[in-house]
Amino acid sequence: MVKVYIPLDMAAVAMGADRLAAAVAQEAAARGETVEIVRNGSRGMLWLEPLIEVETPAGRVGYGPAKVKDVASLFDAGFLTGGAHLLNIGIVDEHPWMKKQNRVTFVRCGVIDPLSVAEYEAHEGFKGLTRAFEIGPAAVVEEVTKSGLRGRGGAGFPTGIKWKTVADCPPGQKYVVVNADEGDSGTFADRMIMEGDPLSLIEGMLICGYAVGASKGYVYLRSEYPIVAKVFQAAIEKALEAGWLGKNIKGSGFDFDVELRIGAGAYVCGEETSLLESLEGKRGIVRAKPPLPAHVGLFGKPTVINNVLSMATIPMIMEKGAKHYADLGVGRSRGTMPLQIAGNVKYGGLFETDFGIPLGVVVNEIGGGSRSGRPVRAVQVGGPLGAYVPVSLFDLPIDYEAFAAKDSLIGHGGLVVFDDTVDMSWMARFGMEFCAIESCGKCTPCRLGSTRGVETIDKIRNGMDVDANIALLKDLCHTMKFGSLCALGGFAPYPVESALRHFPEDFRKPALEAAE
Amino acid sequence: MSGAAQYSDERAREIIAAHMGLEGPAMPILHALQKEFGYVPDAAVKEMAEALNISRAEMHGVVTFYHDFHRAPHGRHTLKICRAESCQSMGAERQARAFLDKLKLDWGGTTPDGALSVEPVYCLGLCAHSPSALYDGEPIGRVDAEMLDEIAAEARD
Numbered sequence: 001m002v003k004v005y006i007p008l009d010m011a012a013v014a015m016g017a018d019r020l021a022a023a024v025a026q027e028a029a030a031r032g033e034t035v036e037i038v039r040n041g042s043r044g045m046l047w048l049e050p051l052i053e054v055e056t057p058a059g060r061v062g063y064g065p066a067k068v069k070d071v072a073s074l075f076d077a078g079f080l081t082g083g084a085h086l087l088n089i090g091i092v093d094e095h096p097w098m099k100k101q102n103r104v105t106f107v108r109c110g111v112i113d114p115l116s117v118a119e120y121e122a123h124e125g126f127k128g129l130t131r132a133f134e135i136g137p138a139a140v141v142e143e144v145t146k147s148g149l150r151g152r153g154g155a156g157f158p159t160g161i162k163w164k165t166v167a168d169c170p171p172g173q174k175y176v177v178v179n180a181d182e183g184d185s186g187t188f189a190d191r192m193i194m195e196g197d198p199l200s201l202i203e204g205m206l207i208c209g210y211a212v213g214a215s216k217g218y219v220y221l222r223s224e225y226p227i228v229a230k231v232f233q234a235a236i237e238k239a240l241e242a243g244w245l246g247k248n249i250k251g252s253g254f255d256f257d258v259e260l261r262i263g264a265g266a267y268v269c270g271e272e273t274s275l276l277e278s279l280e281g282k283r284g285i286v287r288a289k290p291p292l293p294a295h296v297g298l299f300g301k302p303t304v305i306n307n308v309l310s311m312a313t314i315p316m317i318m319e320k321g322a323k324h325y326a327d328l329g330v331g332r333s334r335g336t337m338p339l340q341i342a343g344n345v346k347y348g349g350l351f352e353t354d355f356g357i358p359l360g361v362v363v364n365e366i367g368g369g370s371r372s373g374r375p376v377r378a379v380q381v382g383g384p385l386g387a388y389v390p391v392s393l394f395d396l397p398i399d400y401e402a403f404a405a406k407d408s409l410i411g412h413g414g415l416v417v418f419d420d421t422v423d424m425s426w427m428a429r430f431g432m433e434f435c436a437i438e439s440c441g442k443c444t445p446c447r448l449g450s451t452r453g454v455e456t457i458d459k460i461r462n463g464m465d466v467d468a469n470i471a472l473l474k475d476l477c478h479t480m481k482f483g484s485l486c487a488l489g490g491f492a493p494y495p496v497e498s499a500l501r502h503f504p505e506d507f508r509k510p511a512l513e514a515a516e
Numbered sequence: 517m518s519g520a521a522q523y524s525d526e527r528a529r530e531i532i533a534a535h536m537g538l539e540g541p542a543m544p545i546l547h548a549l550q551k552e553f554g555y556v557p558d559a560a561v562k563e564m565a566e567a568l569n570i571s572r573a574e575m576h577g578v579v580t581f582y583h584d585f586h587r588a589p590h591g592r593h594t595l596k597i598c599r600a601e602s603c604q605s606m607g608a609e610r611q612a613r614a615f616l617d618k619l620k621l622d623w624g625g626t627t628p629d630g631a632l633s634v635e636p637v638y639c640l641g642l643c644a645h646s647p648s649a650l651y652d653g654e655p656i657g658r659v660d661a662e663m664l665d666e667i668a669a670e671a672r673d
Binding site: 182223262279349414 | 582
């Protein structure tokens with residue numbers, strides 16, 4: 001029986017993976033070949049999706065991007081034994097894109113069957129939790145603190161400190177909440193880990209619950225990810241069946257349950273306090289801090305809220321030890337960052353690497369430059385609230401502090417590449433428009449500022465009192481930045497200000513044409 | 517979406533009751549109601565308010581906050597087209613505008629025959645295959661004008 005891997009990853013499915021899997025099964029049956037089709041996660045080489053992998057004695061051989069029309073010729077070429085074919089990319093683990101990475105969070109993603117507990121265990125799964133049970137809750141918090149892990153959701157807050165705050169609250173009902181509301185354009189790492197290695201997230205939640213004294217965990221997932229919902233729900237059931245969730249987990253005396261909740265298309269619910277409101281069944285309106293969710297969180301109880309990537313990295317930190325993780329990276333940016341390379345780029349995908357790699361290397365060498373073949377002009381790093389970085393700053397290393405020093409941010413590690421056809425005043429306008437659409441409305445700077453921002457940029461684009469209106473726009477940005485309650489209004493100025501700073505010529509075209 | 521059930525208070529109450537054991541059940545109930553009826557009818561909002569012991573105004577506030585919940589019957593098929601930055605970097609905005617113009621629709625509109633609703637979506641996480649779309653829950657990468665036309669034609673069949 002030959003094992004054939006065809007991803008269930010949403011990006012692979014968007015490029016025809018489901019139809020491809022059906023066609024491979026059908027063709028195999030017609031030819032009397034016995035194959036076992038495993039629906040795995042993606043390896044991250046998204047430009048090759050759907051990527052078929054065939055298990056051979058030499059390793060897993062890849063074929064991609066494969067279409068239904070290629071299936072007959074793949075069989076003819078003997079792909080079940082790794083035969084030569086135009087789509088053959090060789091041994092997948094030896095591919096340069098894979099070789100240049102340091103996969104820590106994504107070490108199992110695309111490798112294992114995401115819904116096989118046995119395979120997860122065979123790939124070091126649940127070793128981190130087992131060690132946590134051995135060393136006890138206080139030592140787990142200590143270990144996470146020492147690892148230097150900072151929240152991968154965007155804010156970069158030290159994860160260990162968050163956990164300690166909740167652990168130090170008096171015993172009683174506490175919650176673990178995972179923020180899987182990955183709404184930033186150019187990001188898909190949360191989706192990929194939850195589709196490709198959902199048990200790592202469950203294990204991370206278990207370790208967290210054990211460390212802080214919580215018995216219930218919620219995962220708040222955005223509705224735009226229907227495949228994640230199916231895979232993750234199935235993973236919860238598999239973990240329950242195997243005794244890794246529920247009562248007295250593996251005889252440890254620790255009880256923990258995980259529940260999946262689906263959002264309803266509100267970007268602001270990615271902000272942690274809005275997310276809590278939404279989980280409670282209310283409008284997703286931000287809460288003023290303090291009190292911190294660590295003290296007064298879900299249903300008023302102490303709550304750890306972590307991003308998917310942060311939580312899914314915990315098992316490996318516990319398994320290999322804090323030092324192993326902390327030794328990676330630069331400065332105060334420890335460990336690895338799963339970078340998501342997207343937009344107008346030749347080799348888009350997920351590339352996990354130690355902090356410190358220069359931005360330009362990621363865009364030009366890893367990403368291969370623009371897909372259109374035109375010169376790259378800007379990269380938006382860190383989602384719709386992230387700054388546009390010009391080519392002149394391409395030596396900037398991926399490092400929280402280095403980016404902050406240039407009024408930019410790493411956010412969730414998404415990079416959206418634009419070629420020289422981009423109109424930066426239009427992108428700045430879009431940034432404000434997005435904020436206006438998605439504002440929860442609670443605070444004035446965000447609610448009114450974003451709408452005023454759109455109007456002001458429209459005036460600038462129409463050539464009306466350009467200098468005065470640019471000054472007004474900058475003032476507005478300042479107010480939003482320092483007066484907003486949460487990151488939606490507070491960070492919306494980043495794309496606008498960076499566009500103004502680095503691409504001023506785009507705001508001074510006489511009578512710009514009406515947008516698009 | 518096609519196949520939605522006719523609204524009845526009794527069915528709505530059943531759906532609500534089935535979720536009352538959850539902590540913070542409102543969102544799961546709203547999703548279940550919309551799945552059953554294709555939208556969240558006013559009468560169901562009233563039932564929810566009673567069951568959750570909150571005012572109807574408060575319940576109305578919740579339903580209207582979220583982009584996903586519809587207050588009226590929707591098209592039989594839904595096409596969500598991504599408008600976010602990554603898709604814009606590959607010309608999505610111009611492409612979507614041309615498609616909407618052809619259908620004489622604006623964002624959020626439904627064709628007069630009730631076949632297709634076209635909604636904006638701000639990122640589907642398919643950013644390495646921009647522009648992208650979601651048709652009745654099926655993800656589509658590297659969308660072009662021809663594919664959009666095919667979807668519009670299929671929706672009307």
